[in-house]
Amino acid sequence: MSARPLPAMADKTTWRKPLQSHRAIVLARGFFEWTGERGSKTPWFMSHPDGNPMGFAGLYSWWPDPSRDKDDPERWTLTATIVTSDAVRTLAGIHDRNPVILPEHMWLQWIDPSVLGDQALVDEAVHAGVAEAEQLRIDQVRTFGTKDDGPQLLQPVSG
Template structure:
């Protein structure tokens, strides 16, 4: 994933664990799934509010899979853009502190991330009811910029840019 370093202002590529775990959580495994977040209600949810404000990321991917069919005979669909080398999917990240480890342990902090989703576009609605929010390249730096506080308007702009 691509993040803007608050300390240096430089972009960094980082590996992260899938499923965002908020820093305030006492446990790494939450009672509810956090592998994606609904863009439409993002700013209203306490789990996503803080990461949205200043911990936005772009998940780089060649594409993504959706599956259709019945259990045991599911059909994979690789969704990608043949005209783009990489997709930039809007996401959020959080550093989760493993409180069972000492403060000076380099493995104490775990980087976690999610992607944002929205209602499926017409061409993909038959495969899945939700799609990742895809950011066009011209919007990448705007999404990553930590100086404006992230809010629902920023998320709505990202969704609109991705379907335009």
């Protein structure tokens, strides 16, 4: 699931509490997007040019399962979302959105519970994430299925 920061994301009931007190950084080596029509889609892998992990702006929540007893510790489910923004120029031909990639200097600020989780913080993260997203390495990779796994999925198609 992804959360698109609307002009007033901090005012939306769905995001208000997580933004105020449940911010996370989702570390990733990169992310996939697909282009093309059904049956002939092309996978793309976006990654940091130096291979370092990226930190996506994330939000999380705990949800109770109403079918379980209130004293059952397994009653709670952790859910998370990645904040997305309109695609930067370099990615717009692949998808209309991209994850908000926090520069490392913002990581502690994003997760610091003493920092006010308001629209200004979201706007700052989105703005700072533009430069991070515009420098991504974009590689076409081999087509794969949902059951496929392994480092070969990240290898660029040659030629």
